[in-house]
Amino acid sequence: MSELRIREAGEVIGRLEPGPWNALTDVRGVRVGHTTLCEPEQGVHSGVTAIVPEGKVLPAGLSVANGYGKFVGATQVMELGEVETPILLTSTLSAFRTADALLTWVLDRAERPVRTINPVVGEINDSWLSHTVLRPVTADHVWNALDTATSGPVAMGNVGGGTGACALGYKAGIGTSSRRVAVGGQEASVGVLVQANMDGDLRVRGNMLTPRSLGLPVAGSSSAEGSCVVVIAVDFACSARQLSRIANRGVFALGRTGAAYSHGSGDYALAFSTRPAPPRAELRPAELDLVFTAVMDSVEEAVLDSLLAATTVITPGGRRAAALPHSALLKALA
Numbered sequence: 001m002s003e004l005r006i007r008e009a010g011e012v013i014g015r016l017e018p019g020p021w022n023a024l025t026d027v028r029g030v031r032v033g034h035t036t037l038c039e040p041e042q043g044v045h046s047g048v049t050a051i052v053p054e055g056k057v058l059p060a061g062l063s064v065a066n067g068y069g070k071f072v073g074a075t076q077v078m079e080l081g082e083v084e085t086p087i088l089l090t091s092t093l094s095a096f097r098t099a100d101a102l103l104t105w106v107l108d109r110a111e112r113p114v115r116t117i118n119p120v121v122g123e124i125n126d127s128w129l130s131h132t133v134l135r136p137v138t139a140d141h142v143w144n145a146l147d148t149a150t151s152g153p154v155a156m157g158n159v160g161g162g163t164g165a166c167a168l169g170y171k172a173g174i175g176t177s178s179r180r181v182a183v184g185g186q187e188a189s190v191g192v193l194v195q196a197n198m199d200g201d202l203r204v205r206g207n208m209l210t211p212r213s214l215g216l217p218v219a220g221s222s223s224a225e226g227s228c229v230v231v232i233a234v235d236f237a238c239s240a241r242q243l244s245r246i247a248n249r250g251v252f253a254l255g256r257t258g259a260a261y262s263h264g265s266g267d268y269a270l271a272f273s274t275r276p277a278p279p280r281a282e283l284r285p286a287e288l289d290l291v292f293t294a295v296m297d298s299v300e301e302a303v304l305d306s307l308l309a310a311t312t313v314i315t316p317g318g319r320r321a322a323a324l325p326h327s328a329l330l331k332a333l334a
Contacts, residue, residue, distance in 0.1 A: 004326055006304040011333050013304075014297030016290075019178040022301075023154040024191035026178035027233040029054035029274040032193065033149030034160030034174070035141040043316045045130040048098060048137055049089040049160030049174060050145035051193060051231055053274050057084045060272040061244030065251040069227050069266020072099045072121040081240025083272050086146060088121045089161035089195045089229055091130065094137035095123040101142035122229035122268055124197035126164025128221045129313055129321055154193070157309030161195050164313075166220035167228070167306065168202040168258050169211040171313055171321040175306025179294035183287050188236040190294040192250065194302040198226040198267065200260035202307070202324070204332045208258070214328050219321035226262065228254055230269035232295055237277035242288060247271040249292045253299035271295075 006013070007022065019026025033050040060083040062074055072095055077083060085106050090098045102119040127134060145160065154176045156162075162173025178191040199220060202209045211218045220226065230250035238246070250269030254261075261267055283291065307324040314320045 004308050006301055006308060009330055009333060013301045014293065016179040016181065016294055016297060019180055019189050019191070021153050022178055023176040024051065024178065024193040024231065024233055025151045025154055027189045027191040027274060028235045030191065030233050031149035031151050032154045033145040034155055035145040036159050036163050037136050037141065038163060041316065042133060043131060044133050044136050045164035045313055046091045046094065046126055046136045047160045047163040048142050048145040049162065049195065050149050051087040052146060052149040053233065053272065055274060055276065057082050058272050058274060059238065059240045059243055059277055060270060061240050061247045063244060063247035063251050063269040065267035066261050066265050068264055069268060070095045070123050071266065071268050072096070073118045076118040077120065077270065083120050084117060085119050087231055087270060088142065090121065090123055090137055091126045091164060092123045093134045095121050097135065098137055098142050101139035104139065105143055105146055122195065124161065124165055124195055124227040124229065126197065128166060129315060129319065130164040156305055158311055158313065162306065165195065165197040166321050167196040167198050167303065168200050169218045169220065170202065170307055170324045171219055171310040172196040172306045173310045175302035175309070177298040177301040177305065179298050181290050181294050183236040183283065188234065190291055190298060191233045192295065192298040192302050193231045194299060194306060195229040196303050196306040198228040198254065198259045198265055199262050200258040203258040204329065207332060209328060209332050211322060214325060216322040217320050226265040228259065228267050230299055232269060232271035233274060234291065235274045237275045237281045238273045238283055239277065239281050242283055243271040243273060246291055246295055249295040250299050253296040254303065256300045257303045
């Protein structure tokens with residue numbers, strides 16, 4: 001199946017223009033890397049996605065819609081309003097090994113002795129597809145994702161932390177998008193990356209497009225054990241308080257695509273700025289509204305692109321996570 005983005009299918013979400021890559025990396029100073037673990041015969045579909053911003057300590061805000069997850073480092077982000085490491089996305093039971101490997105990576109690059117550090121790792125439950133080896137991620141996989149992170153286009157679908165993801169009944173994975181905004185009279189960027197793994201019914205232009213309506217099996221656990229992590233980056237000065245409000249919109253936007261926010265789902269959004277700012281640096285209300293819009297539209301587009309980029313996966317035991325047929329989506333848009 002050829003690569004297709006929702007924008008290329010003729011569906012333009014919102015009125016704001018995307019950046020050159022329509023990706024998180026349109027935000028200056030942000031790089032993304034993946035390590036993909038795909039061993040079909042062993043039933044392994046997992047990996048790591050690394051989001052590597054420039055700067056040692058950056059303002060940040062976190063939103064938790066449903067906390068059924070293992071978001072390593074969450075309490076310090078919420079308490080201090082900052083991140084001090086790259087942000088990694090992986091699978092549930094690999095989260096702690098990933099955090100330890102991230103800590104090693106940071107310590108190896110420290111310019112002076114470090115007494116404390118707060119690694120930040122989000123996760124999804126990909127055990128429906130990757131259920132034979134529940135902790136496949138090693139330190140080498142984490143370091144590879146960090147060391148190969150680049151600016152430019154971002155691979156989507158069955159890659160990195162999205163390799164074993166299912167969302168809205170289909171095979172999903174990593175999705176990304178961006179928008180250009182005006183802040184303080186200057187052009188700036190808002191970028192998002194989504195690790196889509198939530199339950200619910202896909203909605204396109206307000207209409208449901210379920211696997212059953214297409215004669216496909218439903219991908220994902222019947223007990224609604226999902227999770228979705230949204231990472232938002234901006235390249236303008238912004239307070240941690242406002243970044244928390246921006247992160248809220250990242251979670252809200254999942255509802256546009258049909259997310260159910262079920263009991264067994266961990267729904268998180270982390271927003272950070274690549275521009276360190278004084279604690280009282282605040283966007284004006286009109287600017288904040290524009291950023292909210294950019295986040296909502298970008299997240300919606302990123303989820304749809306994660307579905308379009310994904311490819312069908314069949315496990316050794318016969319579980320089938322079917323990709324969303326492009327023809328069905330094009331028909332729904334028409």
